[in-house]
Amino acid sequence: MSMTHEASNDVAEPTAAVDRGFTFVVDWPGVDAGAAVEIKAFWRAEGALNDEAAMDQRVKQVVMHALTRSGEVAGVCTAMPMTPPRLGQPMYYWRTFVGARWRASALVMSLLKRSCVLLEEHARAHDYPCIGVLLELENDRFRERGRMATWFNPRFVYIGRSDRGLDLRALYFKGARLKDAPARA
Numbered sequence: 001m002s003m004t005h006e007a008s009n010d011v012a013e014p015t016a017a018v019d020r021g022f023t024f025v026v027d028w029p030g031v032d033a034g035a036a037v038e039i040k041a042f043w044r045a046e047g048a049l050n051d052e053a054a055m056d057q058r059v060k061q062v063v064m065h066a067l068t069r070s071g072e073v074a075g076v077c078t079a080m081p082m083t084p085p086r087l088g089q090p091m092y093y094w095r096t097f098v099g100a101r102w103r104a105s106a107l108v109m110s111l112l113k114r115s116c117v118l119l120e121e122h123a124r125a126h127d128y129p130c131i132g133v134l135l136e137l138e139n140d141r142f143r144e145r146g147r148m149a150t151w152f153n154p155r156f157v158y159i160g161r162s163d164r165g166l167d168l169r170a171l172y173f174k175g176a177r178l179k180d181a182p183a184r185a
Helices: 033-046 051-058 107-125 140-145
Strands: 016-019 022-026 062-067 072-084 089-097 132-136 157-161 168-174
Touching: 022 107, 033 062, 033 072, 062 107, 062 132, 072 107, 089 107, 107 132
Parallel strands: 089 132
Antiparallel strands: 016 022, 022 062, 062 072, 072 089, 132 168, 157 168
């Protein structure tokens, strides 16, 4: 399912879809002030982030968040452009945090699938500032269940281990082209 949005002053007008009892709110490429307050409160309450400066930085990277039927934040995913040295290509480094009550649900995978579609649409519309999504697997359930070299939905491929010893996976956007390597001094 594809969700689109219109940008206004670099802040997305939220769009939402409901699935499996959660409402998925698109925040990319900029979260509105009200949602930012709710997301920060969620991070604090769940013990994910407590440092205000770190939360201010992370909230700028929010791609989407999920709300329960009662309207409370259940999960948030973020992406940040980076060029990992081992790849030498710009990628969106994707992270998510799901509340303790929903970690055994399909919420993480729903956020992953939906946000990858959104990030690819954004990349295509902006001449591919990043060529794909990079995922570092911290979640033990994903690591154990996802031992295939290639996942099929979304299509992430295993590319080795991170410096922290975690599995790394990459999803490359259709139509993206490799960027020229920077000139060496």
